[in-house]
Amino acid sequence: ETGVTQTPRHLVMGMTNKKSLKCEQHLGHNAMYWYKQSAKKPLELMFVYNFKEQTENNSVPSRFSPECPNSSHLFLHLHTLQPEDSALYLCASSQPGGTALYEQYFGPGTRLTVT
């Protein structure tokens, strides 16, 4: 266990559905991240939040909407997705500063299938 949990672990949704992915970290970190991992492609950074403020949006389509209500929770709201959005979505957190600068702790991921 890394101290980062993600729910659900698996999700199948239609293109017209609305769903949300949840991430929670129990490490006292201040930065949280969403990544997309597709087959045979490098891990893609989607969003970064630091102290609840969004600091990175890596040109992600608006059908993905992040929300960070506090430093421990991160959501990814999904609507009108496309089949190519099927992937493993990973959440991570980190504590800036010191020798662990930017070392990230990852959750187990949500396997998303869009039908």
Next chain:
Amino acid sequence: SQQGEEDPQALSIQEGENATMNCSYKTSINNLQWYRQNSGRGLVHLILIRSNEREKHSGRLRVTLDTSKKSSSLLITASRAADTASYFCATEAGGFKTIFGAGTRLFVKA
């Protein structure tokens, strides 16, 4: 854009042998990290090496960094079947943006 690229893409070895994976990147970095990912799971941080360091050890892991060649290597000594996983290098060049490579898939046969 900056990106770590691992080499080889896949590596198959016998238990007990050493495994070496390489990573190349394109722009200046502040540090470089190596992560491991078991199939379909999250990534686990292995080791971080700063740009002013040339070598770092952690248990059976040895990481080198050559900033003049913009490359790093990860050596796993006396490999075990449990080391079977994908290994990624990640570079950070400021802010919170971390760029991951495509990874090396390591198979350790018992």
